[in-house]
Amino acid sequence: MQAAVFSRASLQLPMPSQATRRAVVSILLFIVFWEAGSRSKEWLGTALPWIGMVPAPSAVLQVWGGLLTDPGYWQSWYLSLMRVLMGFTAAMLVGIPLGLLMAVSRVFNDMWFPSFEVLRPIPPLAWVPASIIFWPTQELSIGFVTFLGAFFAVVINVVGGAKSIDTRFFHAARAMGASQWDIFRRVVLPATLPSIVVGSSVGMGITWNVVVAAEMISGGGSSGSGGGLGFFIWNSYVGGSYEQIVVGMISIGIAGYACSEALRRLGGLATPWLRKR
Amino acid sequence: MTISGRPAAAPQAGNSGEIVVQGVGKDYGAGAFSKCVMRNCSFTIESGKLTVMIGPSGCGKSTLIRLLAGFERPTVGEIRIDGEIVTAPGKDRLVVFQESALFPWMTSMDNILYGPRARGEMGPNTREHAGFLLKKVGLEAFRDKYPSQLSGGMQRRAELARAMINNPKVMILDEPFRGLDAMSKELMWEYYAALFEESHRTNFFITTDIDEAIYLADRLIVMTNIPMRVRTVIDLELPRPRRLADIFDNEHANDVKMTVLSLLHEEAMKSFSGGSKAASDFVEAYARRTGKGATA
Numbered sequence: 217m218q219a220a221v222f223s224r225a226s227l228q229l230p231m232p233s234q235a236t237r238r239a240v241v242s243i244l245l246f247i248v249f250w251e252a253g254s255r256s257k258e259w260l261g262t263a264l265p266w267i268g269m270v271p272a273p274s275a276v277l278q279v280w281g282g283l284l285t286d287p288g289y290w291q292s293w294y295l296s297l298m299r300v301l302m303g304f305t306a307a308m309l310v311g312i313p314l315g316l317l318m319a320v321s322r323v324f325n326d327m328w329f330p331s332f333e334v335l336r337p338i339p340p341l342a343w344v345p346a347s348i349i350f351w352p353t354q355e356l357s358i359g360f361v362t363f364l365g366a367f368f369a370v371v372i373n374v375v376g377g378a379k380s381i382d383t384r385f386f387h388a389a390r391a392m393g394a395s396q397w398d399i400f401r402r403v404v405l406p407a408t409l410p411s412i413v414v415g416s417s418v419g420m421g422i423t424w425n426v427v428v429a430a431e432m433i434s435g436g437g438s439s440g441s442g443g444g445l446g447f448f449i450w451n452s453y454v455g456g457s458y459e460q461i462v463v464g465m466i467s468i469g470i471a472g473y474a475c476s477e478a479l480r481r482l483g484g485l486a487t488p489w490l491r492k493r
Numbered sequence: 494m495t496i497s498g499r500p501a502a503a504p505q506a507g508n509s510g511e512i513v514v515q516g517v518g519k520d521y522g523a524g525a526f527s528k529c530v531m532r533n534c535s536f537t538i539e540s541g542k543l544t545v546m547i548g549p550s551g552c553g554k555s556t557l558i559r560l561l562a563g564f565e566r567p568t569v570g571e572i573r574i575d576g577e578i579v580t581a582p583g584k585d586r587l588v589v590f591q592e593s594a595l596f597p598w599m600t601s602m603d604n605i606l607y608g609p610r611a612r613g614e615m616g617p618n619t620r621e622h623a624g625f626l627l628k629k630v631g632l633e634a635f636r637d638k639y640p641s642q643l644s645g646g647m648q649r650r651a652e653l654a655r656a657m658i659n660n661p662k663v664m665i666l667d668e669p670f671r672g673l674d675a676m677s678k679e680l681m682w683e684y685y686a687a688l689f690e691e692s693h694r695t696n697f698f699i700t701t702d703i704d705e706a707i708y709l710a711d712r713l714i715v716m717t718n719i720p721m722r723v724r725t726v727i728d729l730e731l732p733r734p735r736r737l738a739d740i741f742d743n744e745h746a747n748d749v750k751m752t753v754l755s756l757l758h759e760e761a762m763k764s765f766s767g768g769s770k771a772a773s774d775f776v777e778a779y780a781r782r783t784g785k786g787a788t789a
Binding site: 384385387388389390391392393394395398402403406407409487488489 | 588612
């Protein structure tokens with residue numbers, strides 16, 4: 217379902233220069249329209265109800281330039297990134313073995329699948345209050361909610377991938393005298409790898425959604441600055457700095473893109489048979 | 494038995510790998526829904542010979558393959574290889590399936606080395622031997638390519654090499670060249686016949702293609718429609734090494750071809766009345782080929 221978004225083509229590594237040029241043109245055009253839109257309170261004689269309220273990119277850049285030397289801003293980056301990586305890594309470490317177990321063991325699947333399916337539809341944000349109550353520190357509660365966001369995506373994709381392995385591969389391996397362990401290691405695992413890559417990409421996206429919202433709801437860090445990018449945005453809103461809100465949003469966009477891109481590259485390296493064709 | 498110590502081209506001795514199928518029947522399902530796929534099926538696959546089985550499509554040949562390979566057990570009767578009853582898959586008999594079962598995540602080389610690796614039989618010469626086999630099937634330039642980078646015919650040849658490295662007593666091939674275009678198919682026949690003639694390993698080859706059957710076979714087993722039984726066994730007296738041109742001119746080959754075609758026609762007609770789409774296609778094709786009417 218979510219997996220369909222990540223087509224095989226989007227997993228390919230080398231971006232052609234033509235695509236890069238188009239990307240640059242697209243971003244430049246976007247900025248030009250944004251600048252023009254927020255500078256003109258009127259457009260062709262019609263007053264624009266909201267675009268004029270958005271700070272222009274030039275103003276945002278100015279504020280951003282000032283923030284670049286502010287350690288508090290980088291502290292926000294660092295905190296959010298750490299939370300994402302921790303939650304994501306935990307989700308991979310727990311989710312991949314669990315998904316594989318559910319796929320290969322009927323008994324295990326029968327025991328876990330029902331509770332898994334009940335827990336899965338609960339949005340990660342609905343876990344925030346319970347998480348704050350149950351976990352001893354704020355850091356752990358945010359980390360847990362982040363973990364949940366990626367966890368279900370990873371498990372679902374791993375189970376789906378491992379279950380759809382063609383039986384002819386098992387037949388062939390058995391006929392050549394492979395043991396169960398060897399079949400698991402050299403057939404099930406590599407055959408599931410593409411699904412693991414897709415699951416982790418989906419999971420990474422959800423992780424960024426969740427971490428920012430969790431930081432906003434839980435109040436982020438101890439005080440004013442240093443509560444992560446989500447709290448940075450919230451704090452800017454409370455403080456009335458619209459430019460900083462936009463800076464925070466774009467920072468999250470860049471961080472999320474960088475994480476997904478890194479994952480795509482890692483995934484491409486791990487599944488070379490899908491890349492070279 | 495290890496591959497490592499063996500000289501690269503060593504063929505299995507021609508005196509093992511005899512398969513005896515005795516009174517085998519196979520039912521699927523139970524009660525009112527049970528379906529009998531095979532009934533009282535008996536034949537022998539002689540060691541060192543290339544035995545080809547031909548029958549109308551959907552007659553239960555693939556079921557027989559699964560029984561021979563040991564993935565399933567017969568409902569009645571028994572299958573023996575060199576006197577031992579088949580109960581589970583074993584590396585003494587290797588199956589090359591209809592669809593490519595090469596592992597997409599392994600290069601040609603790694604695919605071929607799968608068997609020795611899985612059994613922990615990697616010796617100092619195994620890699621070399623795998624390289625030799627790759628060369629033999631004309632894929633030495635493709636040793637580091639993935640299956641998706643190979644053409645259909647190359648994949649089939651890689652699969653033959655992957656089976657051969659395990660040095661099985663018997664090679665079982667389930668319509669291995671189905672879906673290849675006519676040109677690659679003929680090339681594959683020549684390749685495969687040469688490989689067989691070199692080793693004289695016991696081979697059991699299943700097909701629906703009459704030309705393929707006659708070109709390859711030492712012995713031809715014609716099957717009935719479902720539930721499958723043996724209809725006729727024909728021994729072909731054609732010289733080896735075989736060449737395609739010889740077969741077209743050979744009177745004996747043409748006689749066999751006409752006999753088998755009319756047998757298959759009869760079998761197809763039986764299931765035609767049973768409403769099988771595959772059978773009606775066959776009857777039509779047969780009518781076109783022989784000039785006979787399709788009505789009977």
